[in-house]
Amino acid sequence: MSEGSKIAVLLAVLGGLFTFGAAFVPVIWGGDDSQQEGKPVAGASTPEQPRPTPSSSPSGSTAPSQPADEPEPSGPSPTKKAPQPGTVLRTETFALASGYGFNLEDKPLRPTPGATSQNYDIWHSDAQEVFGTSHGATFVLMPEETRRVTYETCSQQSAYEIWLDMWDMATGRSICMYGTNGVVGLMEVVRSDDKAPEIKVTLWQGTA
Numbered sequence: 001m002s003e004g005s006k007i008a009v010l011l012a013v014l015g016g017l018f019t020f021g022a023a024f025v026p027v028i029w030g031g032d033d034s035q036q037e038g039k040p041v042a043g044a045s046t047p048e049q050p051r052p053t054p055s056s057s058p059s060g061s062t063a064p065s066q067p068a069d070e071p072e073p074s075g076p077s078p079t080k081k082a083p084q085p086g087t088v089l090r091t092e093t094f095a096l097a098s099g100y101g102f103n104l105e106d107k108p109l110r111p112t113p114g115a116t117s118q119n120y121d122i123w124h125s126d127a128q129e130v131f132g133t134s135h136g137a138t139f140v141l142m143p144e145e146t147r148r149v150t151y152e153t154c155s156q157q158s159a160y161e162i163w164l165d166m167w168d169m170a171t172g173r174s175i176c177m178y179g180t181n182g183v184v185g186l187m188e189v190v191r192s193d194d195k196a197p198e199i200k201v202t203l204w205q206g207t208a
Contacts, residue, residue, distance in 0.1 A: 083205040086151040090203045097196035098126030104179040132163040136180040141168055149174040151204040154184050169197050182206040
């Protein structure tokens with residue numbers, strides 16, 4: 001082989017080695033920049049990351065439901081207890097003129113005109129010169145020496161009358177009264193007067 005042929009062969013071998021080495025350079029240095037870690041490859045789909053679920057805020061939380069109103073118990077309402085015997089119901093002082101009367105259950109306790117034996121429990125008639133009773137009411141005239149009359153005093157009497165003469169209505173006299181509904185009363189003569197004696201009336205709850 002001539003000297004020129006040897007040089008040509010040597011150059012061809014060197015060129016092949018250069019070409020072969022150039023092909024392995026990317027492999028040795030980690031490949032193409034597009035394949036380096038952390039850089040997406042063009043055209044490659046990136047997996048969708050899951051979206052965080054928003055946490056419930058206090059303003060969006062559901063308020064606890066209020067308990068429903070309980071229905072009121074059915075049935076009759078409790079009845080009011082009656083006052084105990086001896087309880088003072090009313091006390092009034094007034095003049096009871098002829099032709100006037102009152103009922104033991106009146107509220108307020110006031111004399112009204114038109115008194116007859118059919119209208120009022122207690123009435124005054126100057127024409128008949130009596131204090132009378134109607135509707136089953138009765139009197140008990142206490143003795144003159146009796147100065148303090150109480151519910152217990154009146155509740156122990158039994159000498160009932162249905163009218164009193166006007167001369168029985170002297171100042172300081174006490175008359176117990178009794179109604180058909182259990183009311184016990186006391187009529188005290190504050191000032192004697194043939195036309196319109198002034199009286200103080202006290203009513204107690206009695207026993208029916």
